[in-house]
Amino acid sequence: MLRLISMLRLDSMLRLDSMLKLISMLRLDSVYRLDSVLTLGSMLRLNSMLRLSSMLGLDSMLRLGSILRLDSVYRLDSMLRLDNVYRLDSVYRLDSVMRLDSMLRLDSMLRLGKFVET
Incomplete structure (x- = not known):
């Protein structure tokens, strides 16, 4: 009987200890x-x-509706007017500095890093 009680106590102590540890880990x-x-x-x-x-x-x-609205608000072609306003190829060297394809990539626009700075 005492053996059974000591086994039950040990079991409950171990459970209580591990339960308290688990609670303190998760809590x-x-x-x-x-x-x-x-x-x-x-x-x-x-x-x-x-x-x-x-x-x-x-x-x-x-x-890209309310952020840039490339289709109606800025109209990228009229904003940059690659042919007569900025001549992006001669000012920024489109092939080496800006790389228009990376400027229009979604991750670049979300960061708005190089797009806004340039």
């Missing part, structure tokens, strides 16, 4: 706030990060 609420880690609520808002609705607007990003 990031006191350190990281588990809801913030899982949902990125206070940092990025996971729904905004996935849908990009409040940051960029996913539909606008994919269509």
